[in-house]
Amino acid sequence: MASYHLSVKTIKRSAGRSATAAAAYRSASVIECDREGRMHDYTAKRGVEACFILAPDDAPDWAQDRAALWNAAEARETRSNSVTAREWELALPSEVSDAARIEIARAFAQQLVERFGVAADVAIHAPHREGDQRNHHAHILTTTRILSAEGLTDKTRLLDAASTGGPEIEAMRGYWAELQNHALELAGQVERVDHRSLEAQREEALSLGDTLKAEELDREPELKLGPAANAIERREQLLAEAEGRDYEPLTQRGARVHAVRQAKAMFAEMRERLELARDAWAEAREEGQGHVSAGLAALRAAAGRQAKELDQEEVRQRLARIAGRDLGAEQEVIEGQGARQDIRDRLNQALGRGKPDNQQKQQRELEDERKRQLELERQRERDRDLGWEL
Template identity: 50%
Template sequence: MAIYHCSVKAVSRSAGRSSTAAAAYRAGCEITDGRTGEVHDYTKKRGVESADIVLPDGAPEWANDRSALWNAAETAERRKDACVAREFEVALPFELSASERRRLAVDFAKEMANREGCAVDVAIHAPGKEGDNRNHHAHILRTTRKVGPDGLTDKLDTEKAGRNRGDDLAAVRTRWAELVNERLKENGIEARVDHRSLKDQGIDREPTSHKGPAVAAMERRGVQTDVGQRIGIEVAERLANARAEGLQERELAHTSKSIIDLAGDLKAALVERDQQLQIKQRQENEQRICSSLERIGSNVQAAGRAGADAHFALLASKQSLVAATGYARDIERGTQSAIEGAERRVAERDYGRVVEAARRKFKTTDNLVQQIVGHIEHVVGPIADAAQHIEIYTVERARQAKERAQAARQAAVATNLPTERQKAPVAPLMRSAAAVLANAAPDPAQSIKSEPKARAVELPAPTRLHADDAALFQRTEQSIAVAQASGSAKDIEVLANRFRKIDQVESELTRAATPNGWDTRPFDERSAAQQLANRDFDRRREAINAEAKAAGHTQLPFAVGQGTLITSTFDHSQKAAAEALTRHARSERPLGLFGRGTKDTKAWDTQMEALETNKAGWDKAIAWRDGKEAAASTADSATFHKRLDVVRKEYTAKSDAAIAKCAPARERLQEFAKERERLESLAEKALSPAKQRELSLERGRGHGMER
C-alpha cells in the first residue's frame, strides 16, 4: 500500500550547512560555492533518477543554471545564521511508474513555485540497495527568496518573521496528500494516503518510531545504536502483545465456530430427516398407484357407478394437501427463524441463550414434522380409493390413463429438485401427489391439454469464450450442481473457491485490458512546446560554445550543463573586466611636483588603457555571442511548429498503440463478465437463501474479508 511521508527541513548556516552543498548532493552534480570557494563534487553519487529546476511562469533564464541559482541564494543572505534554503522530503508511491512519480513531484514543485514566486530544485532518488525497495522519494529544495531578473530579491511570504509556520506546514502536507490520491486514482490504483495522525483518523494504535537515515546506515554497517536498541525493544513488546491478542481472538473464534457448528448440525439433521420421509412416502405412493392401475381393468363398471364419489374424494384429498402445505411453510419459517436467532446471538457472544433458543425452536419444529406425517398418512388413503374408482369407458381410455400416470410419475421425479427441498422440505412430495391426481383422475368436463414440465434453471451460455475461461466456467457449473444436490458445507466451500478463482482471473483481465494512464492522457501541447523550447535553448547555446571553443576561446559564451563553472563564461569575464576598470579608475592617479607626470603616472595610464581594451574586447565578444543566439533562435522559430507536430504525431501513435494492445483483453473481459454473471444467477436460483449467504461468506473470506 502507498505510504505517506512529507517532512520539512531548514538548510541553515547556523548548522554548518549551505544550499550549494545540499543542491549538489541531491542532484548528483558538481557546484563551486562562490562565497567560500569550496567545490562540492557529487558526480559519482548513485541513485539519482532525475533532477529538475522548476521556476515560476515568466522567470528569467539565468535561474535554470543550478550552480548560478544556489550561488545566488548564498549571496543574497548576509547573516551568519541565515536560512538559505528549505527542503521538502516526500515519499513517492511505488505503485506508480517512474514517469508518473516524476510528474507528481514536478507538479507539486510547479504549484509551489507559482504560489510563492520561488525557484524549486526537484531531485528524485531511487531506493537504496540494502534498504526497502519501495522507498522511492524526492528531495524538493526551495529558495527562501523570490526569483528576480538579476538574482534573488525579497523574502517569501512564508519565510517572513512572525509567520505561523505550523499552519503553512499543515497546508503543504494536506496538498501533497491530495495530489498523491489524485494521481493514484488517475492510474486506477485503489490505494490512498492520509496526512492526518492516527488519532485524528480514529485509529486506536500507537505510532511507530522512525529510525532515520543516519541510524539505518550505521546499523547496516554493523554499528549498534541506542535508538535502534530502543526501537527493537518497542517492536518486541508490540509483537508479544499482538501474539497474546491473537491467541485470545483464536480462542474466541473457536468457541464461536463450535456454537455455529452445533446450530448447523441441528439444521442438517432436520433436513436429512425431511428428505428420508419424502423418499419413503414417494416410494409408498408409487407402489400404491401401480397397484391401483393394475386393478383398473377389472373395476371399469364399478368406477362408472362411483364417479361422483371419486370426485368428492379428490376434493377432500386436495384440501388435506393444502393443510399439509401450510404446515410445511410453518416448518420453513420456524427453522429459518431459529437459524437467524442463533446467528444473531452468536454475534452477541451470548452462547447460553443460543443453545436454549435452538433447543426450543427445534422441539417445536419436531412437533410440526410429526403433524405433517399424520396428515400425509390421511392423504394417501383417499388417493388410493380415488384411483380405484376412476371412470374409464373403453380400453383405449384405460391405456391413455396408464400412459398419463407414467408421465406423471416421471414428472414428479423431475420436479423433486434439491433447491425446492431446501426452501420447503415436503413441497416436492405434495407436487408429485397433486400431479398424479390431476393426471390420473381428471374432471369429467375437462381433458388434459399438456403434460407437466420439469423446472428449468439453465441459462444460455455465451459462444465466444476463451478456452481456459470455458474450462473454468464448466468446472464451476459442475460445482454448482454438486452443491445443489448435497448442500454440504464442504461442497459450498469448493464452490466458493471456484468463484474466487473467477474473481482473480477477472481482476487480471481488468488490469490487462486497462492501458497505462500516462499512455492514454490527452496530448499536453503546452508542456510539449515548453520541453521542445527548452531543448532548442540548450542546443543553441551548446552549439555556440562549441564554435567559440573551436575558435580558440578559453572561456565559454554560455554556462550550459551541470559541470560548467560560472567563472569560465563571457559574462563573468566581462563583469570582472568592468570591475577591474572601475577600481583602477577610482584609484588616485600619481603625479609629481607641480602636477608633472612621472614613471608611476605613465604606468597608471598604460594599465588604464589595457583595462579599457580588455573590457571593449569582452563587450565585442558578448555582442557576437548574442547575435549568434538571436540568429539561431529565429531559425528554430521558423520550424518550431513543424517539429511540434512531429512530437504530437509520435505521442498519438504511442497512445493508440497502447489502447490497441489492450483490445483483445478487453473483448475477452466482456465475454468473461457475461459468463460470470450467468453463473452467479444460476447459483442464486439453485441454492437456498441460507446456502447463498454461506457461499457469500466463504467467497468473501478468500479476499481477506472477515465475518
C-alpha cells in the same frame, strides 16, 4: 502499503551548511561555491533518478542553471546565521510507476513555485540498495527569496512567520496527500494516504460511527528502523527469500516493527471480514431470512470464497479461528463487539503493551541494539577514513 511523509527543513549557515552543497549532493552534480571557495563534487553518488528546476515564468534564464541559482542564493544573504534554502522532503508511493512519481513530484514543486514565487530544485531518489525498497523519495530545495525578473528579491515571510508558516505548510501537506491519492487511484490501487495525525483521523472515524476504523487507528506511530538496523534487516529479508524460509528479524527494533506490521495486517483482514459478515447479515435480513439463516450467510461471507465448499460446522470453526474466539460466539462476532475486543487484545499482545517485565526487557534490548548500531556506524566511519567505502 502506501505511507505518507512530508517534512520541511531549512539550510542554515549557523549549522555549517550551504545551499550549494545541498543542491550538489541531492542532484549528484558538481557545484563550485563562490562564497566558500570550495568545490562540491557529488558526481559519484548513485540513486538519483531525475532532477530538474522549476521557476516563475518571468525568472531570468540563469535560474535554470543549478550552480548559478544557488550561488545567487548564497550571495544574496549577508548574515552569518542566514537561511539560504528550504528543503521539502517527500515520500513517493512505491505502488505507482516511475513516470507517475516524477509527475506528482513536479506538480507539487510547481505548486510551491506558484504559491510562494520561489524557484524549486527537484531531485528524485531511488531506494538505497541496502534499505527499504519501497523508499522512493524526493528532495525539493526552494529559495527563501522570491524570484522575479530582477532576480532574488524579498524573503518569503509567509513561510517564516509563526502565525502563517504553520497553516501554509499544513495546506501543502494536504495538497501532497491529494496528489498521491490521485496517482494511486489512476494506478488502480485501493490504498490511500492521509496527512492528518492518527488522533485526528480517529476522532473523525468516531464522529462518523466507524468504530472499527477508530480501533485500527488507536495505535502508536510506527517505529523507524534507522539506517544501520534497516540494512541488517534488509539483508536478512533477501537471504530468507533466497533460502525459501520465513523472515525472522535479527534486531530488537526490527522485531518490533515487524510485529506492528503483522498486527496491522491482521487488523485489516479482520476488518474486511467483519464488514463482509455485517453486509451479508443485513442483506439476508432484508430478504426475510430468519436469524439463523442470516447468521450463517454472514459466517460464510466472513470465511471467504471457499465457504461454498464447506458445511456449516466448518464455516463456524473457520470464523472462530479468524476472530480468535471460542465456538458459539458467532452472533457476537457478527455484531463486531467481541471481535473488536479480541483485536485490541491481540494488538496489545503483539506490541508488548501492559507487561512491565516485558517492557523492561525490551528497554534493555533496545539499549543493546543502540550500542550495536553505534559501533557499526563507528566502523563505517573508520572504513570511509581508510578509503574502503565510497
